[in-house]
Amino acid sequence: FQMKTDSGYSTMAEQQKQEEKLWDALKLSAYVFSTGLLMFTASVNSVSWFTQNVTLDNFWQTTWLQFYDSFEGDEWTIFLLGAALVPALAFWGFNGILMVADITGKPTFITRYRIQLGKNDPVDTKKLCQAIYTALINQFLISLPMLVPMFHVMQWWGNTFSKELPTFQWFLVELSVFTIIEEILFYYTHRLVHHPVLYKHIHKKHHEWTAPIGVVSIYAHPIEHILSNTLPVMTGPMIMGSHIVSISAWFSLALITTSISHCGYHLPLLPSPEFHDFHHLKFNQCYGVLGVLDYLHGTDRVFRQTKAFERHKVLLGLTPLSESIPEAPRKAE
Numbered sequence: 342f343q344m345k346t347d348s349g350y351s352t353m354a355e356q357q358k359q360e361e362k363l364w365d366a367l368k369l370s371a372y373v374f375s376t377g378l379l380m381f382t383a384s385v386n387s388v389s390w391f392t393q394n395v396t397l398d399n400f401w402q403t404t405w406l407q408f409y410d411s412f413e414g415d416e417w418t419i420f421l422l423g424a425a426l427v428p429a430l431a432f433w434g435f436n437g438i439l440m441v442a443d444i445t446g447k448p449t450f451i452t453r454y455r456i457q458l459g460k461n462d463p464v465d466t467k468k469l470c471q472a473i474y475t476a477l478i479n480q481f482l483i484s485l486p487m488l489v490p491m492f493h494v495m496q497w498w499g500n501t502f503s504k505e506l507p508t509f510q511w512f513l514v515e516l517s518v519f520t521i522i523e524e525i526l527f528y529y530t531h532r533l534v535h536h537p538v539l540y541k542h543i544h545k546k547h548h549e550w551t552a553p554i555g556v557v558s559i560y561a562h563p564i565e566h567i568l569s570n571t572l573p574v575m576t577g578p579m580i581m582g583s584h585i586v587s588i589s590a591w592f593s594l595a596l597i598t599t600s601i602s603h604c605g606y607h608l609p610l611l612p613s614p615e616f617h618d619f620h621h622l623k624f625n626q627c628y629g630v631l632g633v634l635d636y637l638h639g640t641d642r643v644f645r646q647t648k649a650f651e652r653h654k655v656l657l658g659l660t661p662l663s664e665s666i667p668e669a670p671r672k673a674e
Contacts, residue, residue, distance in 0.1 A: 405506050409502075444466065578591060615653040
C-alpha cells in the first residue's frame with residue numbers, strides 16, 4: 342500500500358511539474374510574441390510617419406525601378422545579385438572586420454569583449470584558413486546551386502520580380518514568418534545531427550571549434566550545410582513568395598546574425614551570442630536560435646544555471662559583461 346501511495350504521489354508530482362513547465366513555456370512564448378508585436382506596431386507607426394513625411398518609399402521604389410531597368414528585367418541575373426552576391430558581401434564584409442581582431446588582437450576595444458577568455462587569442466591561422474576554405478566551398482558549391490530550384494519556385498509565385506516593391510509593413514510580417522520557420526527547422530535539424538550516429542560523421546566538423554569565430558557559422562559538413570544552414574533560411578521566402586528585395590535583406594540579415602552568434606565577442610548593442618557560444622562549449626545545450634524551443638524541450642536547463650545566462654542580454658554600456666558578471670572562482674581541489 343505504501344508503494345502505491347508513493348507511486349501516486351510521485352506521478353502527481355511529475356504531472357504537476359510538467360504542467361508548471363508547460364505554463365512557464367507558454368508565458369515565455371507570450372512574452373516573446375507580445376514584445377515582438379509591440380515592436381512591430383511601434384516600427385509600423387514610426388516608419389509610416391517617416392515615409393509619409395520624407396517620401397522614403399518613393400526613393401526606394403525609384404531606385405528599384407532603375408536597377409530593374411538597368412538589367413533589362415533579366416530575372417536570373419537580378420536573382421543572383423540579390424540572393425547570392427549581396428548576402429555574400431554582407432557576410433564577408435562583417436567577418437572581415439572580426440577576423441582582423443581575431444588575428445591581430447586589435448583593435449583592443451573589441452577583444453576586451455571576448456566571451457571565452459584566453460581562447461583564440463590570437464586565433465590559430467591554420468585552422469582559420471581551413472574554416473575560410475570550407476565556408477567558400479559551402480557558399481559556391483552548395484548554396485549557389487541550391488538557388489537554381491529556388492529561382493524556379495519564386496518564378497512560379499510570380500511576385501518575386503515585381504516592379505512594385507512590398508511595403509515595409511509587409512516586409513516586417515514576412516520577417517516574423519521567416520524567423521519562426523527558421524527557428525523550427527534549425528532546432529530540429531540541429532538536434533538531428535547531434536544524434537550519435539550522425540554527429541560523428543557530420544556535425545563533429547562544426548564542433549571542432551569549441552570557441553567559435555564568425556566565419557565558423559558556415560564551417561560545416563556539406564550535408565549539415567544543406568539541412569541546418571541553408572534550407573531553414575530558404576524555406577520562409579519560398580512559402581511566402583517573397584520579393585527579391587525581401588529575400589536579399591533576409592539572407593543578409595540571417596548571415597550576419599549567425600556570424601554574431603558565432604563571433605566569440607559580446608559587443609555593445611549587438612544581439613547576445615552567449616546562447617550559441619555556450620552550445621559550442623557544452624555541445625548538448627542551446628540548440629535553437631530564439632531559445633523558445635530549447636525552453637520547451639528543456640535543452641537550456643544547464644545554461645540557465647550559469648553566469649553565461651545572466652550575461653545573455655544586449656549590452657547597453659561599454660563595460661564588458663565578462664567583467665561586470667564574472668565567472669565564479671573555482672573551488673580549490
